[in-house]
Amino acid sequence: MAHEYYAVILEFTAQKVALGFAGEPQFHVCVTPTSPLWKKFVYSDNEIRYPTFLGLGSHALSAEDKDKLRSCLSEDEKSTVSQYNKDYGTHWFCWKNDKFRALSRLVKHLISASLLISNASAKLFIIDGGMAAVEKASLCESLFAQNAAVAVTFLPRSPCLAISGGVENGTLVHFGWNECCVVCVCDLRCISSRTWSEYSGESIHYSMVKSMRMNQDGDFASVSTKMSIENETLQSLFSKDGLPARIAAEILALDIDSRPLVASNILFSGELASVSGLTEKIIEQVNHQLGTLQAQQTPCLGAWAGASLYCSVGLLRENPSKWKHKEITREKLSGAGWKELQYLNT
Structure with missing residues (x-):
């Protein structure tokens, strides 16, 4: 036709x-x-790029400020930048x-x-x-x-993620490559949104790369060593002011009527969401921060x-x-x- x-x-x-x-x-x-x-x-291509978590891509920085920050990079950070561009x-x-x-x-x-x-x-x-x-x-x-x-x-x-979980209200946690995004939705409408580069896929990945480089086994690290490094890196999500605390803060900052609606459905997406036990631990720690509110994970199809x-x-x-x-x-x-x-x- x-x-x-x-x-x-x-x-x-x-x-x-x-x-x-x-x-x-x-x-x-x-x-x-x-x-x-x-x-x-x-x-x-041959252009030099810098990971988002180094903060060199901020539009608030002048070219002179960026040059100063680049000159202050440590050897480890320079090695990370080199691997970043190689990838x-x-x-x-x-x-x-x-x-x-x-x-x-x-x-x-x-x-x-x-x-x-x-x-x-x-x-x-x-x-x-x-x-x-x-x-x-x-x-x-x-x-x-x-x-x-x-x-x-x-x-x-965000509404697409909510629909894939069969809900209209919830908190959506998306682990992207450049940033981790937390969005609260009510009736499929975004009512708050925050992003953090330190919990992004690239930040977690290159933190692991750095740990592997510092490890004596180098590229030939054993499976147990790699698993240990992965676990230690993921623990950075659970620091005192880590991701669970920030998710809870986003929920508690909402109107009192909206809080139970968005807390009852927390949906995760992105590559890190598939790491075994990670989302369950995040929910557990979010509950510690919420007090009388009850946070629950809702599965979604993406x-x-x-x-x-x-x-x-x-x-x-x-x-x-x-x-x-x-x-x-x-x-x-x-x-x-x-x-x-x-x-x-x-």
């Missing part, structure tokens, strides 16, 4: 690109750094660094070669973890330049599954006039300019 379109859900992080049709229980294809397609479409492109990738060109080429290929549909019949629904409006505009421009899809709609990650469910049984069954204004097309983007597209900020 000439006007038949397919709703395609896209979730991308620094370490994966997942794609599939709305209505499916899980993504159809997922590309990771170990995938041949990752090696084909993702590349590294760029092969273990993780920052898609916005090339204005999303690599991502757009990969998505275009996956839609046609893996989903087996025409790019001209694909409408992308992209899970948004908090991208800035200018980044969304850059991503859309790149996708349209590659003719990867005919339209783009951004779906906030943002992709939540977005798929939301699109198939909710959004796409509504009258298009209720959500079409959020849909971004080539014509809208080129005609109005990203600064005038208010729905880029939703």
Whole structure:
């Protein structure tokens, strides 16, 4: 049919690109750094980058301030930066660094070669973890330049996670590569949000790399040594003012009526959430901080599954006039300019 379109859900992080049709229980294809397609479409360059947890990427710092901080890096920190840049492109990738060109080429290929549909019949629904409006505009421009899809709609990650857990109220803890994000939602609306780089995937990973480097066994450390280092590194989450204390503080800062609603459903997502026993220990310590409130963990299927469910049984069954204004097309983007597209900020 000439006007038949397919709703395609896209979730991308620094370490994966997942794609599939709305209505499916899980993504159809997922590309990771170990995938041949990752090696084909993702590349590294010679630019020196610094981990988020070192604080050198802050926009509040002048170029002179950043130079001073770089000169003060310890030898261990310099070694970490060296390994960090060595891993760029092969273990993780920052898609916005090339204005999303690599991502757009990969998505275009996956839609046609893996989903087996025409790019001209694909409408992308992209899970948004908090991208800035200018980044969304850059991503859309790149996708349209590659003719990867005919339209783009951004779906906030937090409601998608809540939907995948079958709840409307809760506290969502997402372990991302660059930051750990804690969001409280009521009736699927965000009422508070905080992020911390010290609990991010890259911070935990390179803390382990540093410990392995300092260990006498070096690259040939025994399994028991590696497990010990992993356990010690994860313990940093549970310091006096660690992640459980901060989650509890976010809950207690809410209105008294909202606290039990968000505490009763704590959902975890991201790679670290799969570490055995980690989320249970976080819940245990959150309960110590909450007093009479009772925190409980609620399992969830992840943002992709939540977005798929939301699109198939909710959004796409509504009258298009209720959500079409959020849909971004080539014509809208080129005609109005990203600064005038208010729905880029939703």
